[in-house]
Amino acid sequence: xxxxxxxxxxxxxxxxxxxxxxxxxxxxxxxxxxxxxxxxxxxxxxxxxxxxxxxxxxxxxxxxxxxxxxxxxxxxxxxxxxxxxxxxxxxxxxxxxxxxxxxxxxxxxxxxxxxxxxxxxxxxxxxxxxxxxxxxxxxxxxxxxxxxxxxxxxxxxxxxxxxxxxxxxxxxxxxxxxxxxxxxxxxxxxxxxxxxxxxxxxxxxxxxxxxxxxxxxxxxxxxxxxxxxxxxxxxxxxxxxxxxxxxxxxxxxxxxxxxxxxxxxxxxxxxxxxxxxxxxxxxxxxxxxxxxxxxxxxxxxxxxxxxxxxxxxxxxxxxxxxxxxxxxxxxxxxxxxxxxxxxxxxxxxxxxxxxxxxxxxxxxxxxxxxxxxxxxxxxxxxxxxxxxxxxxxxxxxxxxxxxxxxxxxxxxxxxxxxxxxxxxxxxxxxxxxxxxxxxxxxxxxxxxxxxxxxxxxxxxxxxxxx
Ligand SMILES: *Cc1c(COP(=O)(O)O)cnc(C)c1O
Numbered sequence: 001x002x003x004x005x006x007x008x009x010x011x012x013x014x015x016x017x018x019x020x021x022x023x024x025x026x027x028x029x030x031x032x033x034x035x036x037x038x039x040x041x042x043x044x045x046x047x048x049x050x051x052x053x054x055x056x057x058x059x060x061x062x063x064x065x066x067x068x069x070x071x072x073x074x075x076x077x078x079x080x081x082x083x084x085x086x087x088x089x090x091x092x093x094x095x096x097x098x099x100x101x102x103x104x105x106x107x108x109x110x111x112x113x114x115x116x117x118x119x120x121x122x123x124x125x126x127x128x129x130x131x132x133x134x135x136x137x138x139x140x141x142x143x144x145x146x147x148x149x150x151x152x153x154x155x156x157x158x159x160x161x162x163x164x165x166x167x168x169x170x171x172x173x174x175x176x177x178x179x180x181x182x183x184x185x186x187x188x189x190x191x192x193x194x195x196x197x198x199x200x201x202x203x204x205x206x207x208x209x210x211x212x213x214x215x216x217x218x219x220x221x222x223x224x225x226x227x228x229x230x231x232x233x234x235x236x237x238x239x240x241x242x243x244x245x246x247x248x249x250x251x252x253x254x255x256x257x258x259x260x261x262x263x264x265x266x267x268x269x270x271x272x273x274x275x276x277x278x279x280x281x282x283x284x285x286x287x288x289x290x291x292x293x294x295x296x297x298x299x300x301x302x303x304x305x306x307x308x309x310x311x312x313x314x315x316x317x318x319x320x321x322x323x324x325x326x327x328x329x330x331x332x333x334x335x336x337x338x339x340x341x342x343x344x345x346x347x348x349x350x351x352x353x354x355x356x357x358x359x360x361x362x363x364x365x366x367x368x369x370x371x372x373x374x375x376x377x378x379x380x381x382x383x384x385x386x387x388x389x390x391x392x393x394x395x396x397x398x399x400x401x402x403x404x405x406x407x408x409x410x411x412x413x414x415x416x417x418x419x420x421x422x423x424x425x426x427x428x429x430x431x432x433x434x435x436x437x438x439x440x441x442x443x444x445x446x447x448x449x450x451x452x453x454x455x456x457x458x459x460x461x462x463x464x465x466x
Pocket of ligand 1: 124156232289
């Protein structure tokens, strides 16, 4: 067999990819017809593909490459650790220096009494841990009937069976089913679902659906509520400011554990270390992954409050763990990533430089005829595409048709901006500089213009009835 390398012609790479690589979240037949885009390398916020395009990565990979591509310190930390101790486990009363140092660093950065880290290799795994952990917590407290977890429709918590069940994506539930004991309430998505209510009243109403659901199930049967401070994969849905304080109040009133899934919002994305700080909430458990290592190594975890750790810790052995819980190489990479974040003041850069600069331009996109609302918290943004802004109307075409067309224009203009339905979303590397933000905005605007012209030509600028 010939050696496959970055010098192999694109068509040959695509042929082999189609023949042997079964992709996640991909329509295989459609991809096989088209051929996957082959990414070869990255530097800062830029990617290079096998055709030589220089692409601005407006999504930081999958919301994770927060310090940007090409940071040499991270592979150097990995190499040092691999030579010293490439692997050892953390089961059976053993530990190692990277797991110790990383858990102490995370405890230092996390707010309040979140001081204990249970490691996993991904966000999905960490949420699977959370399911078992909150149920175990109530067993130890001698209330074993408390096992229902309430989550939100259109939330995303990963795609293992547990994570996918917590998530509220019907397409995921349809492929393989759900675990028992998970219930969903509606999302705080004012633009699409707010009707005639003002945003604050709507935020309160949607939070109060939690209370109604608790009363319907019986408070003595509910273990926890889980939500993302800002829904990411659901379309960068920023809740009204009334939402989270009310959720916190209801959880406290009924003694229900609050899990903040900070897999995207953690580690600087919202302009604070954690999204919970941005929204003024104090969860009992946080899910982390993605930005923890800037995606350079697979690692995630659950940060537990003193109280949760004490209760579960007092119940004898917690029968749960992964071979790669606290993997030394991934932990060493994460630790180095957090050192870079701190030494270079990257959270301050988001808050005081990149966010204000991008906000001034991103929020103005509402002047474009196709854009109804624009949201930006830290460096997590979205725009709603609409044929009629005043009515906040959806398109008559099947949801996602217009978003997909817009994303194709972005691809053609060497900008990675994703679509969720007919909403466009960005989450660029946190190190993005003002001159790169100018490029992002210029390419996004050009893509919107082209998309708009195409919709007009094809007669698709039509609002859905009702
Ligand atoms: C990506 C994501 C996950 C899943 O993480 P994986 O590492 O893909 O398993 C969980 N929760 C949220 C909020 C995410 O964005």
